[in-house]
Amino acid sequence: MINFSNVDFTHQNGVVALRAINLTIDRGEIVAVVGENGAGKTTLVRHMNGLLKPSRGIVTVDGVDTRRRSTAQLSRKVGIAFQNPDHQLFSDTLENEIIFALKNFGFPEETIRQRLDWALNFFGLEQYTKDSPLILSGGEKKRLTLACILAWDPDVIILDEPTVGQDAIQKERLAEVVKMFKSVGKTVVIVSHDVEFIWPLQPRLVIMSAGRVVGDGPARDLMRDRGLLESARVTQPQLVQIHAELKASNSHPFVDTLEARKYITDMVKR
Amino acid sequence: MGSLVHIEKLSFRYLESKQWTLSEIELEVKEGEIIILAGPSGCGKSTLLRCMNGLIPHMYPGDYQGSVTIDGIQVREEPMGILAQKVGLLFQNPENQIFMFSVERDIAFGPENLALPRQEIRSRVDETMRLLGIEPLAQRAPHELSDGQKQRVALAGVIAMRPKLVILDEPTSLLDPKTASELVSLIQDLNTRLGITFVVVEHRLDLLTKLATRMVVMNEGRKVLDGKPSEVLSNERVGAYGIVVPSATRLYSELAKEGVKLARVPLAPSELTEQLRRIRR
Numbered sequence: 208m209i210n211f212s213n214v215d216f217t218h219q220n221g222v223v224a225l226r227a228i229n230l231t232i233d234r235g236e237i238v239a240v241v242g243e244n245g246a247g248k249t250t251l252v253r254h255m256n257g258l259l260k261p262s263r264g265i266v267t268v269d270g271v272d273t274r275r276r277s278t279a280q281l282s283r284k285v286g287i288a289f290q291n292p293d294h295q296l297f298s299d300t301l302e303n304e305i306i307f308a309l310k311n312f313g314f315p316e317e318t319i320r321q322r323l324d325w326a327l328n329f330f331g332l333e334q335y336t337k338d339s340p341l342i343l344s345g346g347e348k349k350r351l352t353l354a355c356i357l358a359w360d361p362d363v364i365i366l367d368e369p370t371v372g373q374d375a376i377q378k379e380r381l382a383e384v385v386k387m388f389k390s391v392g393k394t395v396v397i398v399s400h401d402v403e404f405i406w407p408l409q410p411r412l413v414i415m416s417a418g419r420v421v422g423d424g425p426a427r428d429l430m431r432d433r434g435l436l437e438s439a440r441v442t443q444p445q446l447v448q449i450h451a452e453l454k455a456s457n458s459h460p461f462v463d464t465l466e467a468r469k470y471i472t473d474m475v476k477r
Numbered sequence: 478m479g480s481l482v483h484i485e486k487l488s489f490r491y492l493e494s495k496q497w498t499l500s501e502i503e504l505e506v507k508e509g510e511i512i513i514l515a516g517p518s519g520c521g522k523s524t525l526l527r528c529m530n531g532l533i534p535h536m537y538p539g540d541y542q543g544s545v546t547i548d549g550i551q552v553r554e555e556p557m558g559i560l561a562q563k564v565g566l567l568f569q570n571p572e573n574q575i576f577m578f579s580v581e582r583d584i585a586f587g588p589e590n591l592a593l594p595r596q597e598i599r600s601r602v603d604e605t606m607r608l609l610g611i612e613p614l615a616q617r618a619p620h621e622l623s624d625g626q627k628q629r630v631a632l633a634g635v636i637a638m639r640p641k642l643v644i645l646d647e648p649t650s651l652l653d654p655k656t657a658s659e660l661v662s663l664i665q666d667l668n669t670r671l672g673i674t675f676v677v678v679e680h681r682l683d684l685l686t687k688l689a690t691r692m693v694v695m696n697e698g699r700k701v702l703d704g705k706p707s708e709v710l711s712n713e714r715v716g717a718y719g720i721v722v723p724s725a726t727r728l729y730s731e732l733a734k735e736g737v738k739l740a741r742v743p744l745a746p747s748e749l750t751e752q753l754r755r756i757r758r
Contacts, residue, residue, distance in 0.1 A: 244624040376517060376719045377518065440655035446724050449724070449725060449749060452750040465731075471728070
């Protein structure tokens with residue numbers, strides 16, 4: 208679906224943000240990109256819809272070199288919800304914000320209405336339909352950016368720090384959304400510092416540090432590697448720490464508290 | 478410890494809004510406390526913060542009932558300039574807060590606006606940079622800094638005002654876990670060395686619960702829980718208020734349902750596993 212081949216990226220000011228990136232993301236994968244602030248995570252995902260083009264090497268989406276397509280064309284397939292909603296929101300009402308892209312992509316009027324209603328309801332924003340995005344709280348703005356992207360139903364959904372400002376209930380819904388995407392074969396790339404959110408999704412983990420990919424594999428393996436995590440300033444999820452400290456005998460760390468609860472109860476009562 | 482913040486029957490409704498965003502809030506904060514303020518999005522947390530630093534009612538008009546007293550002064554009666562010397566606010570995104578050409582100038586901005594003598598400004602800026610470990614950045618432009626450094630510089634600008642109370646609105650949400658834990662250590666350090674009181678709005682609780690003296694939970698404009706973090710987080714209602722309970726703490730309640738009773742509510746994985754090891758012996 209998305210392929211990086213030997214990709215370097217250097218900003219105009221000469222700062223090298225990506226170095227020798229080789230990465231293939233297949234359709235239907237859930238990928239979490241983690242790493243220290245400034246590691247190049249956001250720069251990496253901005254290559255996936257052509258917002259940035261490599262300084263060296265090639266990025267392809269569905270086999271097509273991103274340099275041969277406009278960002279508008281690529282966005283139909285790859286939608287990015289940005290980290291800072293203020294960089295994304297610009298319309299006078301929530302309704303107009305959501306239908307902007309749908310109109311630009313030329314969806315029929317009826318589909319636009321349906322997608323709009325769905326998106327507003329799903330993210331609990333229907334009471335603000337005619338209001339300005341400016342009156343929303345930080346968490347609500349964040350949800351609006353997601354609603355905008357999901358409304359046009361791209362094949363690849365990129366979420367840059369989606370849990371910032373979200374409470375537990377919203378995070379749970381977001382996790383449900385990601386699982387739903389997985390079940391319908393969409394590709395999801397999540398950039399996040401929130402290891403506790405990522406862990407139960409059991410994604411493929413891409414760990415970045417200083418512009419390079421320093422780890423790539425199933426989260427259940429890489430999250431146990433303390434040295435690797437530390438080098439990229441990533442902390443271990445609490446459940447993985449608990450699993451390690453108990454020297455638990457089961458082969459993989461607890462995915463959720465239910466699993467941990469069962470193991471510990473058996474252990475104590477044995 | 479004396480009382481620093483005293484909030485009595487505070488209700489607030491924004492202009493042209495039908496609903497009351499805050500309803501009869503009562504809150505007492507003692508000097509030197511570190512308080513976590515939590516609750517679902519839209520519960521009124523940010524509005525309460527604005528009532529503490531005076532943005533409400535001075536910048537946001539609306540119906541205001543009850544009273545907020547900070548360090549003996551009525552927020553409603555005093556101008557923002559006086560309040561700014563008592564209460565500092567750090568936004569979630571430091572880019573919204575730092576704007577001068579160099580780090581040093583940015584930190585000096587607040588004290589300059591207090592029209593302090595030049596020498597006093599100089600010494601405040603130097604001391605603040607030393608406290609926050611950002612002296613090497615003095616001449617750097619804010620846009621050259623990493624996210625963690627920007628956050629420190631923004632906090633330095635707040636600390637240079639020598640406030641008694643510092644309010645942090647989701648300070649770690651844009652930081653990687655290691656940088657976040659360094660910021661939390663800094664909060665602890667400023668609390669111990671300068672006696673600054675902190676009120677922190679935070680969804681990520683794993684780092685802060687260990688040093689917080691109290692946790693206050695709001696829901697639909699009301700204060701619904703108030704106690705030690707371990708008490709609040711083990712309260713069975715906490716999940717309904719959108720609080721992300723760290724896994725180690727959540728296991729305390731879950732294990733209790735299985736008849737495994739732990740002596741203390743664990744706030745970190747090691748606190749849980751230590752207790753379990755003791756039970757096994």
